[in-house]
Amino acid sequence: MTGGADVWAGSEGDGALFEGRHGGLVGREAELAALERALAGSRLVTVVGAAGVGKSRLAMAAAGRRDLAPWSGTVKVRWHDGVPVDPSALAARILRALGSAADERPGRPAPVALPAPPPPAGGPLLVLDDVDPVHAECTRLVQSLLMRLPALRVLVTARRPLGLGDEHVLRLAPLPAADPADTTGPSPAAELFLARAAGRPDAATELGAVEQVCRLVEGVPLAIELAAAQLGDTTLSELTARLESGLCWLTGAGSPVNRHRSVRSSIGAVHALCEPPVRTVWRCLSVFAGAFTETAAAFVCEGLGVDPDAVPPALAALAATGVLQPDGETGTAREVRHRMTRAARDFGRERLTAAGETTVARDRHARHCRSVAVVAETLWNSGLQRQAARLVLDEHPDLLALVRRATRHPALAEAAADSVLHLWFWWAAHGHAREGAAHLLRLLPLLPTEGAAKARAQWLAAWLSTAADPATAGRLLDAAWPTAVLAGDDALVGRISHAHGTLAWQRHDLHTAAEHYRHAAATIPEHAPAGPPAAVSLAALAIVQTHTDTDAALRTARRALARPTARDDTWARALAHYARALADHRAGRTGRARHRARRALAHLDPRLDAPQAHRALRRLLDDVDHPGRTGPDAARRLRPPSLPTQRSTAAEDPVHR
Structure with missing residues (x-):
């Protein structure tokens, strides 16, 4: 012994x-x-x-x-x-x-x-x-x-x-911290923090900030106590800001046991007992910001010379000591995912930097994120759109981490921009336009000045910015247009027209909007990747036509549903069904409009199947069932959709660019 x-x-x-x-x-x-x-x-x-x-x-x-x-x-x-x-x-x-x-x-x-x-x-x-x-x-x-x-x-x-x-x-698990929406009182984690911060009035009066601190330290009692001890020298807001950047700096005095004097010592005691191969895997995996699979772990670790066969036992060893935690439901058909605790991740990154392996690990992580984005888009285009959405939800923290790293390390900018471009459907169809536009606007200055990738990034940034910043959207579309035309890229030309249609709709110029959508539908080739299919442009055209000619809108919506890509595209079908129900509603056929809206809703998962279209159909159904709530100007509320962080009277319209 x-x-x-x-x-x-x-x-x-x-x-x-x-x-x-x-x-x-x-x-x-x-x-x-x-x-x-x-x-x-x-x-x-x-x-x-x-x-x-x-x-x-x-x-x-x-x-x-x-x-x-x-x-x-x-x-x-x-x-x-x-x-x-x-x-x-x-x-x-x-x-x-x-x-x-x-x-x-x-x-x-x-x-x-x-x-x-x-x-x-x-x-x-x-x-x-x-x-x-x-x-x-x-x-x-x-x-x-x-x-x-x-x-x-x-x-x-x-x-x-x-x-x-x-x-x-x-x-023994960490103490639970309250959800931001929970107002029932302090959580067990917050109770411990308040007990250790007794005598500091700001802690007692700012319960929301206390809960945020407890969430950042993941409810670990030692970290909670060390964080509470900092209030003598710092405010809650300053403490929160420091904790967002890491946990290993937390220290305290008074414990006779060394491992209880700091978060770094506590995690370091675990690290000291690990075998050298397990330590290598630990520091490799610290590049992940969220949960990861065994396959992803093996890919990243292979870049630092770790045999893929050595990764599974290392993951088991790290899970046994609490460094890794299971993420999601166990016993399902989905591949098991692991998540590293924040303190262990911070410690691992310190060791990764000390070993001089940060650049290699980040490059492998960037390649992993780009491959995930490619797989997600392939799933979307193949009709497996729920699986695509689940994959993005699982990998979102790491995709976001890649974008943030790229702004500090321009060598990663191309991989980050490519990942964002492959996930166009997530930003557009799932109501995350503002986030996607912000990512691209940060990355655009870091990309090469010319080329198809730059033009596609300009188009997508513009498309996602049409509601929040029409002026910037217009400038970006003007910059992307010459490259698309000179390259003969019909898909990009058509999608630029689609974005122009949305800008015209934003100005209430329905005639111009209809012309741009019509041109986009005629130009985008069938099954063209890297953007919405022509069926989405046809559905947008049908919704515009509900203002002027409901019969034409019904014909256009049927054309959209008849396109080959619409058969496997839940978003395009939802938009077209919405256009048909809206046309019937505007024509006074409320019974048929109600029937169409209900049938469309019955096939949609509000979380995974075009959430904006789902909300639009719900609001349309509410207009049909309770016409007095909308008032006589309801027809004038038809504009491009609201962004996820805004409430707009036009929110029932799901044509997200």
Whole structure:
């Protein structure tokens, strides 16, 4: 057994034996009750959890409950790295402290432990705190002691269970923080923060900021306490800003245990126990901002010389110690995803920088993001649009991280812009136009001055900006037009016309808008990638025609639905069905309009299938069922759709550019 150990014995079993930086537990009442029940009925109980979640404190609190405890005395063992101790000598010291006269025979393997009944009341309690540095040795020691002393109870704290057959495992999770919309009162995480920040009035009055701090530190009690201790030198808003950039800077004084003095020390203690290949995988994976699959992890790690076959066991090891957490539902057909905790990610990035591997890891991550965007667009164009939306939702944090890195490292700008361009459907059809436009406007100055990629980026930025900034949209379309014409890119020419149609619609120039949409529908080739199909332009034309000629609008909508691309495009079909229902409504055929809108809604998932079109159909149905709510000027409200962050009287129109 490596690592020295101190042994304390206390016949009274009071809480003074188990010192800590702060007395008492906040937000852990249920876990404490569960641990007390487990100790009453089991001989071996292990409290497991990630670094800093409060395993030691919970164990000490339970061991110190002399008034309710069914044990006569307590013995605590604390490990000290760097001081070798002979396992037999340590066992003998523990036995003497327990008051046992048993003879410890060094070198003899312990027998296999069999399931045992609950121990009799009045026996001793052995507390083995933080056994991770000597996990295997402690497993053998505990097995031997339980066999020799039938009345003994053992309480262990570790980042993973011992793995013995009669072990009761209590998993300790971080404290939950409240959702921003929750106004029912402080969450358990916020309660702990407020308790440690007592005497600072800004903490008590700014509960929303406190909850944000707790979310940033992911509810880890150690980080919450260290963050609360900063309020003597900083304000809540300044604290939040610093935490958004990282967690490893959090430090505090007063703990006798080194790993409790800072977030970096806490995570560093985990890192020190990892094998070198696992450490390499850890720092490689720190480039991910969100959840990732095993395939993605292997791809990024391969850039730093890690064999792909070595990645799965490394992921398992990191998950066992709490560095990685499962993301999403388990047991489904979707590939398992992992998410690195913020503190572990910050620590890994520090190690990645120290190793001089940041550039390579970022390049591999950028290639991964671009491939994800290509796959998502392929799924969309193949008619698997719900799968495309799910993929973007899963990978969104990393796609956003790529764009942010590209603004600081221009070498990544081309990969970032290409990723944003492949996700045109997400920005347009799913109501994220403002976000997509902001990304492209930041990246455009970093791209080469000429070329098709620059022109496509200008078109998409313009298309997504038509509602928020028509002037900028017009300038970008004028810049993209010559390149598209000289290159003979009919798809880009047609899509520029579509964007011009939306700008004309924005000006209430319905005639010009109709001409541009008609030209776009006639110019965009069938199945042309990298943008909306001609069926979307036809659907937009049909909606414009509902102002002037409802019969023509119905004919145009039917043409849109008859296009080959519309059969596999939920967005194009939803727009065309909306145009038909709107035309019937404007023609006074309310019954038919209601029927069309309901049929269209029955086939749409509001989260994954063109959410804007879904909202538009809902509002149209409300207009049909409650005509008095819209007033006589309802027809004049038909304009391009609102942006996700705005409420507009034109929001029922789903033709997002």
